[in-house]
Amino acid sequence: MTLQIFFCVLLAFIWMAGWLIIAGAVALAEEQKNMSPGMATGMENAFPVPFRALQFQNVIRFEESNRGDKIYRVEPELRWGLARSGFLSVRSQLAFGPGVSRDSGNLRVQGFYNTSRETSALPATALVLGTTLPTGHDSAGVDGLIRGILTKSAGVAQFILNAELDKIGAAQPAERDFRYRFGMGADFGAGSLVRTGLLVEQSESRGEVSLWRMQAGLFHHFTPTIAIALGAEVGLSSSAPAYQIILGYQHTFEGFR
Numbered sequence: 001m002t003l004q005i006f007f008c009v010l011l012a013f014i015w016m017a018g019w020l021i022i023a024g025a026v027a028l029a030e031e032q033k034n035m036s037p038g039m040a041t042g043m044e045n046a047f048p049v050p051f052r053a054l055q056f057q058n059v060i061r062f063e064e065s066n067r068g069d070k071i072y073r074v075e076p077e078l079r080w081g082l083a084r085s086g087f088l089s090v091r092s093q094l095a096f097g098p099g100v101s102r103d104s105g106n107l108r109v110q111g112f113y114n115t116s117r118e119t120s121a122l123p124a125t126a127l128v129l130g131t132t133l134p135t136g137h138d139s140a141g142v143d144g145l146i147r148g149i150l151t152k153s154a155g156v157a158q159f160i161l162n163a164e165l166d167k168i169g170a171a172q173p174a175e176r177d178f179r180y181r182f183g184m185g186a187d188f189g190a191g192s193l194v195r196t197g198l199l200v201e202q203s204e205s206r207g208e209v210s211l212w213r214m215q216a217g218l219f220h221h222f223t224p225t226i227a228i229a230l231g232a233e234v235g236l237s238s239s240a241p242a243y244q245i246i247l248g249y250q251h252t253f254e255g256f257r
Contacts, residue, residue: 033045034049035047035160035195035219036250038057038229038248039195039217039219039248039250040193040215040216040217040218040229040230040231041185041215041217041231041246042197042199042213042215043160043183043187043195044147044162045126045149045158045187046126047124047151048081048083048113048114048126050252050254051081051083051084052081053253054081054253055080055251055252056076056077056078056252057077057079057248057249058074058248059074059246059247060072060075060246060247061074061244061245061246062245063233063245064244066238066240066241068242069097069098070097071096071241072097073095073096074094075092076092077089077090078091085113086112086114088109088110088111088112089108091107091108092105092108093136105135105136106133106134106135107132107133107136109130109131109132110130110131110145111129113126113127114126115127123150123151123152124150125149126148126151127147127148127149128145128146128147128148128164129145129146130144130147131144131145132144132145132169140170141169142169143166143168143169145164145166145167147162147165148163148164149161149162156188157188158187158188160187161183161184162181162183163180164180164182174207175205176203176205176206179201179203179204180202181199181202183197183200185197185215192218192219193220194216194219195215195216195217195218196216197214198215199211199213199215203239208239209237209238209239211235211237211239211240212237213240213241213244214234215232215233216231216232217229217231217232219248225254226250226251228249228250229250230247230248231245231248232246233245233246
């Protein structure tokens with residue numbers, strides 16, 4: 001409980017720092033429009049990576065599970081802007097710690113497409129289709145997912161909704177075949193961003209309650225192509241990790257035009 005209080009204080013500090021950062025800002029920076037899961041929070045907005053650009057990012061997570069185990073996760077990802085409105089991504093998920101070796105090393109391949117641009121009245125929308133290949137430890141079956149994204153800007157703020165449905169290819173008898181995930185968040189700022197998110201995810205086991213998480217963090221561009229992120233998460237339900245620290249690095253290469 002002491003650690004959860006500490007991370008609640010950390011989230012509050014991030015909020016305060018964020019409001020200092022965005023004071024005086026009047027618009028979101030163009031190079032920050034594409035925001036991907038793992039860069040401070042788990043939210044993704046409806047804007048693609050630049051056309052023909054390559055974007056590499058690596059996310060490192062340290063968490064304490066709801067059973068008190070210390071777990072480390074490393075998630076490298078490569079994104080390629082194949083179309084002006086879409087991109088292809090390949091990501092691996094590596095996990096280190098008690099009881100998390102299953103599926104560690106799986107590859108997730110996703111296609112992202114911006115289905116409509118943002119207008120003064122309507123949000124931008126995007127659709128993501130993906131699959132997870134059983135390349136990891138003790139892994140079986142091919143998973144699938146579909147994700148819908150809404151994004152609406154208002155001054156220095158950008159509001160985001162995510163809705164995802166996963167199909168598990170080789171679920172165990174006590175596990176769900178389908179799992180949902182919803183998220184809503186907001187990003188604030190210009191040169192630097194304050195990112196927030198509230199996420200709910202259906203648990204793997206049929207008898208467990210859904211995982212509720214609250215996240216907040218900072219995203220900062222050192223250059224137009226290099227950015228880092230720092231985030232924190234607090235679990236709001238008994239099935240969610242007690243807390244999590246998120247570190248992210250992102251580099252966009254635009255010399256492939």
